[in-house]
Amino acid sequence: MLAVDGLGKAFDGLVANRDISFIVHHGEIIGLIGPNGAGKTTLFNCLAGFHTPTTGRIAFEGQDITGSTPEAAAALGIARTFQIVRVFQSMTALENVMVGAMLRNKRVAEARERAEDELAFVGLSHRADTPASDLTVSEQKRLEVARALATEPKLILLDEVMAGLNPTEVREASALVHRIHQRGIASIIVEHVMEGIMPIAHRMLVLDYGAKIADGTPAEIAENPAVIAAYLGE
Numbered sequence: 001m002l003a004v005d006g007l008g009k010a011f012d013g014l015v016a017n018r019d020i021s022f023i024v025h026h027g028e029i030i031g032l033i034g035p036n037g038a039g040k041t042t043l044f045n046c047l048a049g050f051h052t053p054t055t056g057r058i059a060f061e062g063q064d065i066t067g068s069t070p071e072a073a074a075a076l077g078i079a080r081t082f083q084i085v086r087v088f089q090s091m092t093a094l095e096n097v098m099v100g101a102m103l104r105n106k107r108v109a110e111a112r113e114r115a116e117d118e119l120a121f122v123g124l125s126h127r128a129d130t131p132a133s134d135l136t137v138s139e140q141k142r143l144e145v146a147r148a149l150a151t152e153p154k155l156i157l158l159d160e161v162m163a164g165l166n167p168t169e170v171r172e173a174s175a176l177v178h179r180i181h182q183r184g185i186a187s188i189i190v191e192h193v194m195e196g197i198m199p200i201a202h203r204m205l206v207l208d209y210g211a212k213i214a215d216g217t218p219a220e221i222a223e224n225p226a227v228i229a230a231y232l233g234e
């Protein structure tokens with residue numbers, strides 16, 4: 001469904017992504033890992049239309065989406081969450097998710113219904129009328145996932161949804177990713193919490209200094225000398 005070919009992104013001479021190529025199939029769960037500054041968030045920004053790549057092409061469902069806007073990417077079915085949550089703090093949880101639902105449901109009543117379903121899906125129904133600012137970090141992360149799901153994506157990009165969560169919450173987040181997969185939605189997950197991502201990813205992509213250094217099953221990349229060296233800083 002997603003084909004990235006030779007993608008590069010430079011900021012004033014600083015190369016954040018270099019010659020990255022990979023494919024994502026329908027419904028796949030992809031873990032995207034790499035040391036700090038490796039270029040993971042930049043890659044997300046290119047895929048979701050927040051950055052225009054300097055080189056390379058991105059095709060989604062057979063359509064060239066290189067350099068498209070975030071709105072166009074969302075309309076085609078790519079949704080994302082952010083490393084630092086970007087929920088609308090003064091709006092309630094339900095209203096936040098309705099913002100996502102309005103992409104496909106122009107009638108408010110329909111958007112509300114859709115938003116209620118997604119809040120239930122992430123386990124936040126009981127917080128529907130709570131202002132987002134009163135939610136815990138873990139709840140705000142789930143709220144972002146609900147808002148992204150409300151846009152009815154085919155591919156969801158999850159940026160560190162497990163960071164800062166306790167072990168129970170990490171297990172809940174893993175279960176949520178699995179349930180997203182069961183809906184037939186593909187996911188690419190940036191994650192530093194290895195015990196959260198390794199058991200659920202079908203495939204892992206590893207970036208180091210902006211380049212892809214490994215692409216394989218979690219077991220394969222755990223044994224990969226280049227990956228071990230990148231993490232040990234050798």
Ligand SMILES: Nc1ncnc2c1ncn2[C@@H]1O[C@H](COP(=O)(O)OP(=O)(O)OP(=O)(O)O)[C@@H](O)[C@H]1O
Pocket residue numbers: 011014015016034035036037038039040041042043083
């Ligand atoms: N908008 C920008 N302008 C200039 N430089 C940027 C910009 N965004 C990212 N960079 C730089 O690109 C490099 C890759 O950053 P990026 O945030 O993509 O890495 P990351 O792998 O997501 O890191 P982390 O794990 O710390 O979130 C870094 O050197 C960063 O400083």
